[in-house]
Amino acid sequence: MFHPLRVAEVRPLTDDSVTISFEVPEELRAAYRYTPGQHIAIRRRIADSEIRRTYSLCDPVPGWSAGGEPGDGPRLLRVGVRAVKDGEFSTYALKELLAGEVLDVMTPAGRFVLEPRPGRFAAVVGGSGITPVLSQVATLLAREPEASFCLIRSDRTAASTMFLEEVADLKDRWPDRFQLVTALSREEQQSGLPTGRLDADRLTTLLPALLPVPSVDGWYLCGPLGLVAAAELALRTLGVPRSRVHQEIFHVDEAPTALMAAESAVATGTLPGIAGTVRATLDGRGGSWPSTAGESVLETVLRNRSDAPYACKGGVCGTCRAKLLSGEVRMDRNFALEPEETAAGYVLACQSHPVTPVVEVDFDA
Incomplete structure (x- = not known):
């Protein structure tokens, strides 16, 4: 709301x-x-x-x-x-x-969260991906004395680094429980990591040198798609269970070729589509409306309920998350839902196109 x-x-x-x-x-x-x-x-x-x-x-x-x-x-x-x-x-x-x-x-939303609890936590962030992690670190260290956090951040230059002073303050306040590692991709540092991007190979070598990877209770990855994908691959290579890895994409630089082709086909109507019915429950009220071929579930609902939740319409933020109750849909992209959420039947309404005559979703679930 x-x-x-x-x-x-x-x-x-x-x-x-x-x-x-x-x-x-x-x-x-x-x-x-x-x-x-x-x-x-x-x-x-x-x-x-x-x-x-x-x-x-x-x-x-x-x-x-x-x-x-x-x-x-x-x-x-x-x-x-x-x-x-x-x-x-x-x-x-x-x-x-x-x-x-x-x-x-x-009002606030999102499932990329860290509620304060004892344990060892770590994050790999890039650029503006520091924003949610800053809230996580500051709250965790202030509220839970039995918690520690390792932050690996990547930025272009020191001058372009967001919240530089705030992160430095956290290091000064909790030097024994907060570890900070900075990588700059376009500027040499007097100390710290050599200049360059944090790719999967580099992270696979770096992370075990910084902390005991198997003992980390939660990994938080946030930033551009390339960095998050690289960090996720590195953690998988190091044997980290998927349940301990949480991610949020801040920016998708470029859609894969196959994805762009599919999106173009949807836009031009050349991809087989279903003109049928979308049923939806939102804020306790249900409705049933006709959909047109190639139209997303969110677009159908928005034509009839302007209060349907959405923000980015790019499959990144997860604001339009809904549970698929019946029928089938095809999602063009998904950078917001965890595997366990999709396994439980959740979809992104902005990316979901009906492939059965009737589709029913619940935004309240």
Whole structure:
């Protein structure tokens, strides 16, 4: 659900990134409680159209109790926004957005989370992928004295590194429980790792040298698709169980050739499609509507229910997650759902095309 929130501050981080803070009125604080690693969707209306973008919350969870539950909710929500080439919202955020403006903000969502608990945890992040992990690390170390965290981060240069000071503060505050390793792909460092990308081969060698890989209770991978895929391959090579690996894609640089061909076929109608019926349950209310060939489940629902949840429409954020109750669909891409979720019948509505005459989904499941 979206609510209008006032922008409290827009603060530069680097030459190409800012943080945006939103004021949360007292009556909405319970609705905006979040778990470390969750995100919000921001909606900006322009004339008769709208832009939606998803950004992770970067601050530690306020008021987290010893019993493991968040407090009354945040007074402020803060996200990090990095410029994307030809990005409508990121350009607006960096060049035009001012404190005092009001934007529609969805309540927190997402399953890339780390609830504070004892154990050893680690993350491999790239670029703006630090944003949700910053919230995870800060909350974990502050609330759980029996936890430790190793952060391996990759950036282009030191000047382009988001939240540089915040991460350094964590290192100063918990030097015995927080390990920081930085790799720069375009700049030499006086100390630390040699310059270069963190590919699968490099990570397979690096990770065992940094920490006891089999003893890590949870791995958190976040950033561009290439880095996350490389880290996942390295962990698989090192024998890490899939259940311990959690990932979130921040940016898909390029779709594979086969995927682009399939998307083109859907767009032109050359891919066999089903014109049938989509049934959906959303916020406790059900409906049944005709679909057209090549149309996604989300597109069918949106034509009849404008409140259907979505943000990126690219199979990345997972906001449109729904459970398939009956029928069959074909998902074009999936960078958001874990294997156990798809095995349990969950799909991304924005990427799902019906292949049976009737398809039924439940957004509330």
